[in-house]
Amino acid sequence: ATEIALQGRSGDAALQAARAWQQAQPGSRDPNRYVLQILIALNRITETEEPLKRGVELAPAGDRSLAISAIPRAYARVSDKKMASMVVEQALAAYLANPATASSAWTTVGRMRLAAGDAAGALDAAQKGQVADIRYEGPPLVALELMDPKLPAAEVLVQKYLNGNPRSLPEVRMTYARALLDAQRYGEASAQLQTVIRDKPDFAPAWLVLGSLQLQDNQLAQAQTSLQRYVALAQQPSTEEDQARGLAQAYLQLAQIAEKRKDFAAAENWISKIDNPDDMMQAQVRRASLLASQGRLADGRQLIRNLPERRPGDARLKVLAEVGLLRDLKQYRPAYDLLTEASLKFPNDPDL
Secondary structure, eight states, rough: OHHHHHTOOHHHHHHHHHHHHHHHTOOHHHHHHHHHHHHHHHGGGGGHHHHHHHHHHHSSSGHHHHHHHTTHHHHHOOOOOHHHHHHHHHHHHHHSSSSTTTTHHHHHHHHHHHHHTOOHHHHHHHHHHHHHHHOOOOOOOHHHHBBBBBBHHHHHHHHHHHHHHHOHHHHHHHHHHHHHTTTOOHHHHHHHHHHHHHHHTOOOHHHHHHHHHHTTOOOOHHHHHHHHHHHHHSTTOOOOSSOOOHHHHHHHHHHHHHHTOOOOOHHHHHHHHHHHHHGHHHHHHHHHHHHHHHTHHHHHHHHHSOOOOSTTHHHHHHHHHHHHHHHHHHHHHHHHHHHHHHHHTTOSSSOO
């Protein structure tokens, strides 16, 4: 009855049916979950406190922290984030005081405050969560989203987790490394990546980012080793994450290394391995660069121009790719002429 009402877009009828179901089976998690979801969909946020509290109570003791951690996703599309944050914090009051659930509960409060734009409150929740359990990864993950020179305590919290847990999750250290890269703190990022691969040599994403960083520093031999290690790991069927885009990035960077060494055959071989449609334009641009490096600039430009335009913005991307190719070879006049022509074709494009 609840499903039929939902399919008929009758929120009030769905809520009535779900509450009747809840009354008939008070010990079941399903009707309570429907009541909560329907109230959120109807934007009746203040009424969600009781079903939220009941949902956590009905979860098996071993799964309670997991149930608490899933709460922010339920409220992700709520318009009044501050109200949602307040309701969730009230519903979790007992779990914030319970040592067994305090860290996950404070993490959830931190995420809700973060979504509501309360950075200081989110950091305070993360700090309390870490005090409750230094080993739990939730608080540092919240702190990583807050990392900013204006909030130095957020990074302190992350470092405290990493230093206090020799076997910390590689995902946390990896996220920290990416935050350091965003802040252009390349040496510190490299050190974190080295720690990840030392502790977990089969953690593929670390090898990819490390290889990219080494290539940026022109450490070609080290970069090639790291990227080839990533390719070997990413091709294993047991790898969890979708590696198509990562493999394409690794192949392009390996091609770039080969090109720097004037080994154009090896560069072409790496590029030929890319079969992800979303990365084909980048691959063809790299091919064009290879041709230009061998004195075949006209062929390289034609290769870019022959690329299919699958999406509205592809024509503009092709122009920018060709301009970049010309600029790299110091062909400034043709690049200027091409930009002039493109700016007439796309008169509202400020970048051109």
